[in-house]
Amino acid sequence: MTNAIQIMTATGSREEADAIAEALLAERLAACVQVWGPVTSRFWWQGKIDRAQEWLCLVKTRKALWDRVEQCIRSHHGYATPEILALPVWAGARGYLAWLAAETAPDKAPA
Numbered sequence: 001m002t003n004a005i006q007i008m009t010a011t012g013s014r015e016e017a018d019a020i021a022e023a024l025l026a027e028r029l030a031a032c033v034q035v036w037g038p039v040t041s042r043f044w045w046q047g048k049i050d051r052a053q054e055w056l057c058l059v060k061t062r063k064a065l066w067d068r069v070e071q072c073i074r075s076h077h078g079y080a081t082p083e084i085l086a087l088p089v090w091a092g093a094r095g096y097l098a099w100l101a102a103e104t105a106p107d108k109a110p111a
Contacts, residue, residue, distance in 0.1 A: 004089035004100055007059040009073050009082055017055035020076045029069045031103035032060040062104050
């Protein structure tokens with residue numbers, strides 16, 4: 001197992017997804033954020049099945065940054081109850097994982 005995690009969140013607009021990606025990258029909380037969309041989400045909300053067009057953000061980061069990443073996403077997210085899920089990275093290409101760790105290292109964080 002590695003120290004890397006992938007965090008997912010879905011937003012209601014491309015602009016919001018881009019704002020989240022930019023904030024995470026500017027703070028060096030992520031090495032990469034992929035924005036996919038639009039995707040169609042179907043879900044339970046307030047007692048009924050709902051549907052929305054969303055943009056999915058896949059955040060590549062380190063487990064140690066989880067709390068800060070979650071806080072950053074929440075501060076830029078428009079949903080009352082945003083999806084913010086972290087998935088462990090069990091294995092990965094050695095060079096990619098080294099790059100991810102280097103780009104999110106404490107010495108890279110903005111002053």
